[in-house]
Amino acid sequence: MTLPAIRDLTLSCAIGFRLPPPVKPDKLNILSLEKKIEYNLEIEGLTRPVKIIGTIDRIDKWNGQLRILDYKTGSVNIDRLRFLSNFSFKDIADEVDTIITDIPEPWEFFMKNKIEKNLNWVSYLPSITQVEKIVIKLNEHNFINIKIMETLNREWIVDKKIVRPKNEMVGHTGFVVSARFLSN
Numbered sequence: 001m002t003l004p005a006i007r008d009l010t011l012s013c014a015i016g017f018r019l020p021p022p023v024k025p026d027k028l029n030i031l032s033l034e035k036k037i038e039y040n041l042e043i044e045g046l047t048r049p050v051k052i053i054g055t056i057d058r059i060d061k062w063n064g065q066l067r068i069l070d071y072k073t074g075s076v077n078i079d080r081l082r083f084l085s086n087f088s089f090k091d092i093a094d095e096v097d098t099i100i101t102d103i104p105e106p107w108e109f110f111m112k113n114k115i116e117k118n119l120n121w122v123s124y125l126p127s128i129t130q131v132e133k134i135v136i137k138l139n140e141h142n143f144i145n146i147k148i149m150e151t152l153n154r155e156w157i158v159d160k161k162i163v164r165p166k167n168e169m170v171g172h173t174g175f176v177v178s179a180r181f182l183s184n
Contacts, residue, residue, distance in 0.1 A: 027063060030059075034058075089109070098122065106134050126174050146179040148177050
């Protein structure tokens with residue numbers, strides 16, 4: 001059965017309208033479950049590739065459309081989302097000019113690592129309490145130009161001669177924190 005999109009559920013709660021009943025798909029083909037992936041990404045200017053490792057929860061084909069699903073069950077092992085205890089930033093510091101994090105506790109980076117050269121920092125966080133913690137840590141480590149932006153979802157219509165945003169918007173999805181470190 002087709003379930004309503006999160007956007008539709010959010011809107012139905014927000015403005016109290018009823019969703020149409022779920023419809024039965026014509027054809028669902030499960031192609032893969034818990035597929036481990038590993039990819040070496042070559043980036044110009046780096047002396048070695050960046051290794052990307054992950055697990056795709058499910059790959060299926062529904063009504064002829066290929067879909068990649070990432071389930072959010074709440075059963076994530078939090079230790080796997082933190083900076084690795086044996087990670088040493090100084091081993092790669094000369095090759096890095098930006099750190100981008102999408103983990104629950106990015107401030108843990110500073111427990112074992114020190115920034116000594118010019119660097120950009122970006123963190124994506126779902127809650128304002130996490131934002132507060134990373135901003136405190138960035139300030140403690142003399143980062144400047146700390147900016148916090150809230151991301152919002154707003155669909156756009158691009159159809160023939162119409163290019164405009166939809167009239168309604170669904171609220172909060174997360175925060176992006178950016179900052180710069182400038183060495184003396």
